[in-house]
Amino acid sequence: MTGSTILDALTLQLGYNASLVAVGAALLGFAAGATGSFLYLGKRALVSDAISHATLPGVGLAFIVMVTLGGDGRALPGLLAGSALSAAAGLLCVTWLTTRTRLSEDAAIGAVLSVFFGLGIVFLTIIQAMTAGRQAGLESFLLGATAGMLRSEALTIAAGGALVLALTLLLRRPMTLASFDPDFATASGLPVRRIGLAMMGLALAITVVGLKIVGLIMIVAMLIIPPVAARFWTDRVGHVVLIAGVMGGVSGYTGAALSATAPDLPTGPIIVLVAFALFVLSLLFSPGRGVLAALVRHRRHQARVHVRQGLLALAQGQPIYEHLTLRLMRRRGLIRPDGVATEAGRAQAARALLDERRWQILRADPRHEAAAARYDGLTPLETLLTRDQIAELDRTLKPEAVT
Amino acid sequence: MTLTLAAADGRPAPAEDLAHFPLAIRGLTVSYGEKPAVFSVDASFHPGAMTAIIGPNGAGKSTLLKAALGIVTPLSGQITCYGRPLARQRERIAYVPQRASVDWDFPTRVIDVVLMGLYRQLGLLGRVRQRHLDTARACLDRVGMAEFATRQIGQLSGGQQQRVFLARALAQGADLYLLDEPFAGVDAATEKAIIAVLKDLKAQGKTVVVVHHDLATVRDYFDRVFLINTTRIAEGTVAEAFTETNLQAAYGGRLATAQMGAAV
Incomplete structure (x- = not known):
């Protein structure tokens, strides 16, 4: 043949x-x-x-x-x-x-x-x-x-x-x-x-x-x-x-x-x-249910979780022990090779912490029940609320938290 | 039919009265294997009322509903819908099965599930036209799910799944709505949305029958109750039949006194 x-x-x-x-x-x-x-x-x-x-x-x-x-x-x-x-x-x-x-x-x-x-x-x-x-x-x-x-x-x-x-x-x-x-x-x-x-x-x-x-x-x-x-x-x-x-x-x-x-x-x-x-x-190779696509999605999600946790740790001055977190943050230029936060890292960390604080207030407020159900630790609140709603949340934040 | 039958109030009523009830069940027995799940039950569901079927787990609530719809085959008994055999009244009945009874990974979209409620109109090969889509969208809108029309059903939360099932029943455009545990495991917002739709149906003169498990909400939601534990325990308006004595009879020791106090 x-x-x-x-x-x-x-x-x-x-x-x-x-x-x-x-x-x-x-x-x-x-x-x-x-x-x-x-x-x-x-x-x-x-x-x-x-x-x-x-x-x-x-x-x-x-x-x-x-x-x-x-x-x-x-x-x-x-x-x-x-x-x-x-x-x-x-x-x-x-x-x-x-x-x-x-x-x-x-x-x-x-x-x-x-x-x-x-x-x-x-x-x-x-x-x-x-x-x-x-x-x-x-x-x-x-x-x-x-x-x-x-x-x-x-x-x-x-x-x-x-x-x-x-x-x-x-x-x-x-x-x-x-x-x-x-x-x-x-x-x-x-x-x-x-x-x-x-x-x-x-x-x-x-x-x-x-x-x-x-x-x-x-x-x-x-x-x-x-x-x-x-x-x-x-x-x-x-x-x-x-x-x-x-x-x-x-x-x-x-x-x-x-x-x-x-x-x-x-x-x-x-x-x-x-x-x-x-x-x-x-x-x-199926984009929705395929093995490779699922792997890529999982990796991406994992990276988001690690970076977010790393940023929150930075903002609160806590040490980061996980190697994957450190590697991901180094690669994104958020920390220097010796583990100290870069300029960009400090800015993003502050933003992550502010977002987390806003979420805390929102989740304690029964008027925001529907939005609170969307909390997953990753979604920035800015993508869900209008600027006015955020401004209102910020008024309840302690002044020293908003920097 | 020459028998005299016990009506809801216990007085004998002539057989002609069956035509008055959207759903009437007489002498129904359903067995799984050799154990009757429902034994010799009479029930008359009143037109324009919202009735809760209540009873402990395994009391035959769902079985009663399924037998009424011909999903399980009874050993004996007669079921009529507006006085006529069920088979000729299918278009007047809408059904919401338990959410867990289907595979939610089935490759279908929300709108397609609602369109299933239009099967009797569409038939074997009828094309889905704009008016069918409009009906389906309107039904989704009534349960607050319009924006999910093109979602795959596997992406829905439990409460959203339940609302889609309700929308499908609405699409059937029936006079009698039978719902099997629609509030089981759903979020508070969904429960509110469902009850609003059901009250709306009642306001339109439709008849609603719900298998219900939460005694605390019976008074707020329903006009009538049907208590069952294999046999009929009681039937009537909430004031008449939803009493401590009847609940004790239906639930026996399984109902804590505290629970009963909260319910009654």
């Missing part, structure tokens, strides 16, 4: 079929990101993991049934129908266990996921032993593969993705309301239980449609990673859905195109790795 093949793949130069698959994967990824946003917001993301693992026995059983009936065991519609049925059975099990027993949802998910997956592996083993099963290639449903994908299959995936996306957008308002505040939604007359079912149904549809490209082990990542990454960039549901969709689409497209460059590259893991890269970028 050379650089130019990768470029060819990304620019859809690898032939009609590979291009079709890449477009299908992009649509699927977009739909998965958008639908997954609501799972994530409704804190139901892990249920999709149970759904996806529960598809496997359906795939195996459908194959066995189709072969027994004398048909082609690999017919995609049959396999997808089988996977949908067993995924629905798995979903019902999780729902039943959580609502009818004292089992918590995570325990129910764990139990259902492993049992269904185990059952599916047993079926795959049986299929391996069948004459028709040798070349079944059902393992590709585990990790996804685009090599040798039929045109009709790619079209099915693209159409399925588009349909799920349309339904998700149609239901976005009730799903948002039911995720944020289910009690209020019920009180407003929304069928919250049915909305939850619809949400799970959409996740199930994504899983089934994505089975061939992404594989059942990785599909959950397509539903969860893009929304989680998108959350770093925005504080609005609509934008989370949109950004998650774009990230999912980019991952699907890139992953499918890259895996088309070599016959043995599994598609699912590559798609997930691309999505993960987008997640890491978001985690680090």
Whole structure:
């Protein structure tokens, strides 16, 4: 795989079929990101993991049934129908266990996921032993593969993705309301239980449609990673859905195109790795919730606190022991290397002390209750009150304090 | 309905009278597991009145409200809103849930939360138009939160969150307002703002029902009280029902005499 093949793949130069698959994967990824946003917001993301693992026995059983009936065991519609049925059975099990027993949802998910997956592996083993099963290639449903994908299959995936996306957008308002505040939604007359079912149904549809490209082990990542990454960039549901969709689409497209460059590259893991890269970028560089931005904000706040404390200590003639405080004040030219206050340092210290004294008076005065609530030790009072109000406070200050 | 029912004053009243009450509850039992949280409760909330539902912790106050709204499914009992089944009267009821019942890190802005109160008008795909935004802003203004419209809800203080919830209920434009502990853990300014809005609603002839925990403010804030401790203890005007005997019956030993002295 050379650089130019990768470029060819990304620019859809690898032939009609590979291009079709890449477009299908992009649509699927977009739909998965958008639908997954609501799972994530409704804190139901892990249920999709149970759904996806529960598809496997359906795939195996459908194959066995189709072969027994004398048909082609690999017919995609049959396999997808089988996977949908067993995924629905798995979903019902999780729902039943959580609502009818004292089992918590995570325990129910764990139990259902492993049992269904185990059952599916047993079926795959049986299929391996069948004459028709040798070349079944059902393992590709585990990790996804685009090599040798039929045109009709790619079209099915693209159409399925588009349909799920349309339904998700149609239901976005009730799903948002039911995720944020289910009690209020019920009180407003929304069928919250049915909305939850619809949400799970959409996740199930994504899983089934994505089975061939992404594989059942990785599909959950397509539903969860893009929304989680998108959350770093925005504080609005609509934008989370949109950004998650774009990230999912980019991952699907890139992953499918890259895996088309070599016959043995599994598609699912590559798609997930691309999505993960987008997640890491978001985690680090988002200006609002990102790790780096938070670090910078923390440092800045820490510096403000230290300098303020240092200035107050200077003004009251107290010694400063903390190394960080001394270093910060030296760097700002407030004290000399030997720790003695500079001209600027003395001026600022006096101002800080005056501000603190004004705050003390203000906080003791019930008329200023609202402003007093803003006290944090750092905000200068001048930014909150008018000049006249400050002048009035100063009249209550002892004359020697105002210098 | 052929039963004769006990009205608020204890005299039997014909079933037709249900139409008189914004909210009437008859024989309501709600169980969690095999323990009734609310047992065989009758309640009639009077039109145009401000009623406090009071009782000790775990007495079933919130459960009563949630059952009245169809949020929890009762084991038995009948709930009517202006004499008709709840399902057909949704647009006449507004609800303020407990603040702690939602995740405040949800990616949404203050104005979007208030717009949720307009869901019945907007429907599945209706576009949010200028008049919807105007309504939402006006509701925020009534609770003194207009300047916070575009804030992310995670940046609000507890009191501000509670006001946003109240604004959302106002946007519903209902006749009956049900509030679950709106004064729990809020600052004094918020409590004042909320009570002003509620009194304003009352002045407009709306009915307000509040799950309340602060006995000291009952007399100042409310016209009527409903005392509950799993079963109904008492119901009536503050003068009739908010008595030491009834409080003792509802709270038992859990209420210090000093507290009661302050309240009654």
